[in-house]
Amino acid sequence: MKRPSNAFIAASWVALFTGAIAFNVGLWNADMELNEKGYYFTVLMFGLFSAVSLQKAVRDQMEGIPVTGLYYGISWFATILSILLLVIGLWNADLMRSEKGFYGMSFILALFSAVAVQKNIRDCMAAENSSLKSTDNQA
Numbered sequence: 001m002k003r004p005s006n007a008f009i010a011a012s013w014v015a016l017f018t019g020a021i022a023f024n025v026g027l028w029n030a031d032m033e034l035n036e037k038g039y040y041f042t043v044l045m046f047g048l049f050s051a052v053s054l055q056k057a058v059r060d061q062m063e064g065i066p067v068t069g070l071y072y073g074i075s076w077f078a079t080i081l082s083i084l085l086l087v088i089g090l091w092n093a094d095l096m097r098s099e100k101g102f103y104g105m106s107f108i109l110a111l112f113s114a115v116a117v118q119k120n121i122r123d124c125m126a127a128e129n130s131s132l133k134s135t136d137n138q139a
Helices: 006-029 034-062 069-092 097-138
Strands: none
């Protein structure tokens, strides 16, 4: 198994922090009620968790690691639901269109990069394990 490049690993982490921090800085500075800020923050955390969970379920299935249909389905449902909850919240929010676009783009950037970070971590672990196995075989 080949390890991802350091540039791709760094870019994935930078994108994750950029998306998540930008989203939260936007919330911090937003002129909205605390319960609204809590809603958007919770949707972000739910989205990040569900996206990583979906990536893991899909990858496990591709590698022949058993994944129950229920977990696989819930992972897809949760990811779609997090995006839908953000869209519904923004659709009904009293925000300028540019603000809505900002939250939507930083949310999607954070979700996509969370998947990339999870993939990189798993690929690095697999590369390390395969190199350890080849070292053991040579000894």
